Amino acid sequence: xxxxxxxxxxxxxxxxxxxxxxxxxxxxxxxxxxxxxxxxxxxxxxxxxxxxxxxxxxxxxxxxxxxxxxxxxxxxxxxxxxxxxxxxxxxxxxxxxxxxxxxxxxxxxxxxxxxxxxxxxxxxxxxxxxxxxxxxxxxxxxxxxxxxxxxxxxxxxxxxxxxxxxxxxxxxxxxxxxxxxxxxxxxxxxx
Amino acid sequence: xxxxxxxxxxxxxxxxxxxxxxxxxxxxxxxxxxxxxxxxxxxxxxxxxxxxxxxxxxxxxxxxxxxxxxxxxxxxxxxxxxxxxxxxxxxxxxxxxxxxxxxxxxxxxxxxxxxxxxxxxxxxxxxxxxxxxxxxxxxxxxxxxxxxxxxxxxxxxxxxxxxxxxxxxxxxxxxxxxxxxxxxxxxxxxx
DNA sequence: ATAGTAAATGAATAATTATTCGACTTACAT
DNA sequence: ATGTAAGTCGAATAATTATTCATTTACTAT
Numbered sequence: 001x002x003x004x005x006x007x008x009x010x011x012x013x014x015x016x017x018x019x020x021x022x023x024x025x026x027x028x029x030x031x032x033x034x035x036x037x038x039x040x041x042x043x044x045x046x047x048x049x050x051x052x053x054x055x056x057x058x059x060x061x062x063x064x065x066x067x068x069x070x071x072x073x074x075x076x077x078x079x080x081x082x083x084x085x086x087x088x089x090x091x092x093x094x095x096x097x098x099x100x101x102x103x104x105x106x107x108x109x110x111x112x113x114x115x116x117x118x119x120x121x122x123x124x125x126x127x128x129x130x131x132x133x134x135x136x137x138x139x140x141x142x143x144x145x146x147x148x149x150x151x152x153x154x155x156x157x158x159x160x161x162x163x164x165x166x167x168x169x170x171x172x173x174x175x176x177x178x179x180x181x182x183x184x185x186x187x188x189x190x191x
Numbered sequence: 192x193x194x195x196x197x198x199x200x201x202x203x204x205x206x207x208x209x210x211x212x213x214x215x216x217x218x219x220x221x222x223x224x225x226x227x228x229x230x231x232x233x234x235x236x237x238x239x240x241x242x243x244x245x246x247x248x249x250x251x252x253x254x255x256x257x258x259x260x261x262x263x264x265x266x267x268x269x270x271x272x273x274x275x276x277x278x279x280x281x282x283x284x285x286x287x288x289x290x291x292x293x294x295x296x297x298x299x300x301x302x303x304x305x306x307x308x309x310x311x312x313x314x315x316x317x318x319x320x321x322x323x324x325x326x327x328x329x330x331x332x333x334x335x336x337x338x339x340x341x342x343x344x345x346x347x348x349x350x351x352x353x354x355x356x357x358x359x360x361x362x363x364x365x366x367x368x369x370x371x372x373x374x375x376x377x378x379x380x381x382x
Numbered sequence: 383a384t385a386g387t388a389a390a391t392g393a394a395t396a397a398t399t400a401t402t403c404g405a406c407t408t409a410c411a412t
Numbered sequence: 413a414t415g416t417a418a419g420t421c422g423a424a425t426a427a428t429t430a431t432t433c434a435t436t437t438a439c440t441a442t
Contacts, residue, residue: 002386002387002388002389003387003388003389003390004388004389005388005389006389009389040390040391041390041391041392042391042392042393043390043391043392043393044389044390044391044392047388047389047390
C-alpha cells in the first residue's frame with residue numbers, strides 16, 4: 001500500500017490559495033507561490049491537482065459548498081417565519097465576517113470564466129431549498145411577490161458588498177450595525 | 192508636426208479590453224488579443240499604454256468616472272427628495288443595463304490588487320456628493336440613520352448582483368421588474 | 383523486516399506571453 | 413514639395429511561469 005495523500009497538506013493548499021488570491025489578486029497567483037506558502041514542493045502540488053485550473057475549481061467548489069451549508073443549516077423549521085429568516089441571515093452574515101476570504105474568493109471567481117459550468121451547476125442545485133424557503137414566504141404573504149432571483153440578488157449583493165467594505169476597512173460590524181443591516185434587508189423583502 | 196494619436200484606436204482599445212475581460216475573464220487577457228480585437232498591431236498598443244497594468248488602470252479610471260457621472264448627473268436639486276432619489280437610481284440602473292460590460296469590468300477590478308491606490312482614491316473623492324445627498328436625506332428624516340457606507344453597500348451591492356444575474360441570463364428588467372427592484376432598495380433605506 | 387506502491391522533491395523544460403525594436407508610413411508645418 | 417516627429421507594424425526577444433520527470437522518501441500490508 002502506498003503512502004496516502006496528506007489531508008493537512010490539502011487543507012494548507014486550499015487555505016494558501018485563497019489567501020494569495022485575496023491578498024495579491026488572481027493575476028498574481030503562481031503555482032510555485034502556492035506550493036511555497038503551503039510548505040510543499042511545486043511538483044507535489046501536481047500530485048494533488050493536475051493543473052492550476054483544477055486547483056482553482058476545487059477550492060471554489062469546496063468553499064462554495066461550505067458556504068451554502070452554513071446558509072441552509074440555519075433554515076430550521078421554526079414556526080415563526082420571520083425568526084427563521086433572521087436566524088439564517090444572521091448566521092450567514094456572521095460566518096462571512098469570520099471568513100471573509102472564503103466569501104471574497106468565491107465572489108471573485110463566479111464570473112471569472114475559469115470555473116467549469118458543471119461546477120457552477122452543482123452549487124446552484126444545492127441552493128434550491130433557499131428558493132423554496134423564499135417562495136413559501138411569498139405564499140404566506142410575508143415576502144414581496146417578485147422574481148425570486150431578483151430577491152436573492154438584493155440579499156446576496158448587499159451582503160457581498162458589505163463584506164468587501166468591511167474587509168477593506170479591516171473591521172467587522174458592531175451588534176448594532178449587524179441589526180441595522182438586517183433591518184435594511186428585511187425591509188427590502190417584506191411586503 | 193507629427194501624426195496624432197488616433198482617438199478611434201483608443202476607443203477601440205478600451206472597448207475590446209472590457210469585452211475580453213468580461214467574456215473570457217481577466218486571467219485570459221493577453222495584450223496580443225487586445226491588439227488584434229482592436230484592429231492594431233501589438234506594438235502599437237504600447238504607443239498608447241506602456242504596460243498591461245497601465246492599460247487596465249486607464250480603462251478602469253475612464254469607465255469608473257463615466258459611471259459616477261451618470262449617477263451624479265441625475266442628482267438634480269429637485270425639491271422632492273424621494274423623486275430625486277428615484278430618478279437617480281433609475282437612471283443609474285438603466286445605464287448599467289445598457290452597458291453591463293462597463294459595470295462588470297469595474298466591479299471585477301476594484302479588489303483585484305491591480306488598480307493603483309491613487310486611482311481608487313481619485314474615484315472615491317468624486318463620489319462625495321452622493322454621500323452628502325444621503326446625509327441630507329437622513330437629516331430630513333427620510334433615510335435610516337446608520338453608517339452611510341453600509342447604506343451605499345446595500346444599494347450598490349443589490350445593483351451589481353442584479354446586473355450580474357441579468358447578464359448571465361442575457362436579459363434586462365421589464366418596466367415592472369425595474370419598479371420592483373427600486374421598491375426593494377427604497378424600502379431598505381427609508382425610515 | 384521487507385517489498386511494493388505512491389507521495390514528495392526541485393531542477394529542468396516547455397509554454398506562454400509581455401515587451402522591445404528597427405524598418406516603414408503618415409500627417410502636418412513650413 | 414519636403415522635413416520630421418510620431419504613429420504603425422509584426423517578428424524577435426526576454427521574462428515569466430506552468431508543468432514534467434528522474435530520483436528519493438515514507439507509508440502500509442504481509
